[in-house]
Amino acid sequence: MQLDIFNNKKVLVTGHTGFKGAWLSIWLEQLGARVTGLGLGPLHEEGVFSASGIGQRMADHRCDIRDLDAVLAVFEAEQPDIVFHLAAQALVLDGYRDPAGTFAINTQGTANILEAIRLTPSVRAAVLVTTDKCYENQEWVYGYRETDPMGGHDPYSASKGAAELIISSYRRSYFSKPGTAAIASGRAGNVIGGGDWSGFRLVPDIIRAVQAGQTLEIRSPAAIRPWQHVVEPLGGYLMLAQKLWLEPDRYAEAWNFGPLPNNQHRVGAVVDAFFEYFRQHAPAHLPGSRTAGWRDVSDPAQPHEAGLLMLDISKAIHRLGWCPVLDFRETVQLTADWYIRFSQENVLDLCRQHIKHYETLWNSRNEN
Numbered sequence: 001m002q003l004d005i006f007n008n009k010k011v012l013v014t015g016h017t018g019f020k021g022a023w024l025s026i027w028l029e030q031l032g033a034r035v036t037g038l039g040l041g042p043l044h045e046e047g048v049f050s051a052s053g054i055g056q057r058m059a060d061h062r063c064d065i066r067d068l069d070a071v072l073a074v075f076e077a078e079q080p081d082i083v084f085h086l087a088a089q090a091l092v093l094d095g096y097r098d099p100a101g102t103f104a105i106n107t108q109g110t111a112n113i114l115e116a117i118r119l120t121p122s123v124r125a126a127v128l129v130t131t132d133k134c135y136e137n138q139e140w141v142y143g144y145r146e147t148d149p150m151g152g153h154d155p156y157s158a159s160k161g162a163a164e165l166i167i168s169s170y171r172r173s174y175f176s177k178p179g180t181a182a183i184a185s186g187r188a189g190n191v192i193g194g195g196d197w198s199g200f201r202l203v204p205d206i207i208r209a210v211q212a213g214q215t216l217e218i219r220s221p222a223a224i225r226p227w228q229h230v231v232e233p234l235g236g237y238l239m240l241a242q243k244l245w246l247e248p249d250r251y252a253e254a255w256n257f258g259p260l261p262n263n264q265h266r267v268g269a270v271v272d273a274f275f276e277y278f279r280q281h282a283p284a285h286l287p288g289s290r291t292a293g294w295r296d297v298s299d300p301a302q303p304h305e306a307g308l309l310m311l312d313i314s315k316a317i318h319r320l321g322w323c324p325v326l327d328f329r330e331t332v333q334l335t336a337d338w339y340i341r342f343s344q345e346n347v348l349d350l351c352r353q354h355i356k357h358y359e360t361l362w363n364s365r366n367e368n
């Protein structure tokens with residue numbers, strides 16, 4: 001993985017205080033970029049952003065993406081070369097609770113970021129992050145391709161499908177001429193990795209159960225999801241941005257960054273794999289790692305969530321040269337390792353170690 005264009009570039013990351021944005025900011029800083037963040041305040045003291053102190057190593061702007069003037073002011077002040085847009089209301093259940101707020105952040109907010117890119121000539125490349133849930137889900141057994149229709153049953157999914165249409169409209173209307181910014185979208189599935197503490201996400205719930213030694217209640221243990229470590233799609237977004245920078249005409253489109261088919265697993269199997277790892281390592285500061293367990297609390301009346309959702313990643317493999325490298329066991333181990341170590345070690349160093357480890361694996365497995 002040769003990510004050499006970022007050195008000394010001004011890179012703006014929206015959602016830098018969130019789970020994926022903080023990891024991406026750490027990675028970009030490691031690549032020599034001058035990183036600017038644009039987002040709301042961090043929600044979790046033990047999240048990657050706060051615990052790593054990355055905010056002190058970058059320009060850290062608190063700004064609501066629904067406020068176009070505020071967004072424009074940050075772009076005007078920072079004059080970024082490259083933009084990664086990750087700021088979002090990112091949870092399906094919060095989308096059910098606050099559909100209007102979710103649509104405002106994920107659709108109008110995305111339009112505001114595109115508008116700021118349009119009005120800031122320094123920007124040459126941008127990757128806007130949506131999700132695998134942007135597709136009209138047919139519950140079929142094969143993966144969705146980038147050409148499949150957008151859709152979304154629940155408000156979060158529909159807001160991301162709509163964001164994709166907004167990105168496509170801006171690209172066709174404003175960014176198709178030579179000399180304009182190259183704009184792409186990245187669609188990835190559920191990611192796991194150290195430092196995610198969001199409510200109603202599986203890994204944070206597992207960790208809370210392990211910390212407390214309690215029984216974890218699982219809503220959809222039979223649902224099959226694609227599982228990926230957070231560094232896998234982030235590596236894809238970085239490779240994509242590099243390609244956009246070097247060859248703007250060839251890559252300005254939508255890209256799937258899902259796992260290989262053997263990383264698609266039932267929710268229940270993921271929980272079992274985590275508890276097994278914690279039982280094996282049973283660190284003294286996490287006494288609950290020996291005793292935590294789970295039980296099925298599926299309720300037919302619970303809000304609809306997609307049961308089966310897979311991405312076809314052939315395009316990213318063949319045209320970008322990106323391919324996931326961590327198998328299911330490694331994905332779980334790297335994630336659990338972070339949660340075992342974070343309270344005892346320097347979190348910035350821990351994240352950097354995980355990124356370096358991933359780059360080394362990537363290089364050795366993609367040599368042939």
Ligand SMILES: NC(=O)c1ccc[n+]([C@@H]2O[C@H](COP(=O)([O-])OP(=O)(O)OC[C@H]3O[C@@H](n4cnc5c(N)ncnc54)[C@H](O)[C@@H]3O)[C@@H](O)[C@H]2O)c1
Nearest residue numbers: 015017018019020039040064065087088090131189190191
């Ligand atoms: N984590 C996943 O499993 C996953 C899966 C698929 C797609 N995604 C997408 O990846 C992106 C990042 O997800 P995440 O897991 O890091 O989410 P997160 O909830 O951890 O972080 C969200 C970030 O967006 C910012 N934000 C929210 N509302 C904002 C607003 N009104 N104005 C400015 N900033 C705002 C927050 O401050 C935070 O920095 C999102 O677009 C999400 O939809 C995430």
